[in-house]
Amino acid sequence: MIRSLAELRAHASSRSARTIAVAAAEADPTLRAVAEAVRLRWADAVLVGDETEIRRRVESLGLSTAGLRIVHRTGEREAAEAAVSLVRGGEADMLLKGAVPTAVLIRAVLDREAGLRTGGLLSDVFVIEYSGPGPTRLVGITDGGVNPAPDLRQKAEIIRNAVRVFHRMGVERPLVAVLSGTEKPTPGIQGSLDAAKLAAMGEAGEFRDCVVDGPLALDLAVSAEAADLKEYASPVAGRADILVFPTLEAANITAKAVQYWTHQDPGHVVVGGAAPVLIPSRAESARARLNAIALGLLLSDKD
DSSP, X not given: XXXXXXXXHHHHHXXXXXXXXXXXXXXXXXXXXXHHHHHTXXXXXXXXXXXXXXXXXXXXTTOOOTTEEEEXXXXXXXXXXXXXXXXXXXXXXXXXXXXXXXXXXXXXXXXXXXXXXXXXXXXXXXXXXXXXXXXXXXXXXXXXSSOSSOOHHHHHHHHHHHHHHHHHTTOSXXXXXXXXXXXXXXXXXXXXXXXXXXXXXXXXXXXXXXXXXXXXXXXXXHXXXXXHHTTOOOSSTTTOSEEEOSSXXXXXXXXXXXXXXXXXXXEEEEESSSSOEEOOOTTOOHHHHXXXXXXXXXXXXXX
């Protein structure tokens, strides 16, 4: 089982190399992360964007061009579409956002004719380290990047996507907490009603190889002490591997709060399509992007 971001990176170093397609590669943190992934022999890369600007930035950063191929495209949409085409055509195993807005890249990914749709829902999984009482472990936060206000059906798909990520990390039966601001189904709080329905779906066997409970407040999901004090009995309480938030806003804010208050560099990956899609924030460090690449390698692993 992968229990930390360091172990995630170590796993990436132990697997065969993949190829990363970078959409609009004219971004220094992205180039640093990709160059490091190439140096570590995790991957080769195809840099899509303005070739003159990419070469200027690579040179100014003192990076090697070994393992880097450049595909010249000008314009955000053109770069995004070309990078998606490389993945769709099998020339790359994952897609990484560079200096292109997330909305532009996701639009290219979701294109019905030329994108990476497979018929399922795409959703984003942030992976952070939880270092409370007990050993360090990885916890997933979802969906903080794609679906603004998912309905019940979409939340079920978000759970399935996140469970697949944790299965790849060696967690055989992930514990899934569907979060709300209350521990009881409450009229007027849609997230709590959906959470109760999702928990019932789990009891009925509609989710494979995981345990789903909800509604749970965040403290109950991650703190065994809080569960004891509130006298809340659940196999998930205090031990959750996956935190399913009611909205994108709630998940995104929480993930960034953890990132900046605990000074860690989480990884995150969009799953549910034909290949992993990595959409790091423009403010994220090269290390966070490297962690995202490690997750992408894990999800594209064919070994």
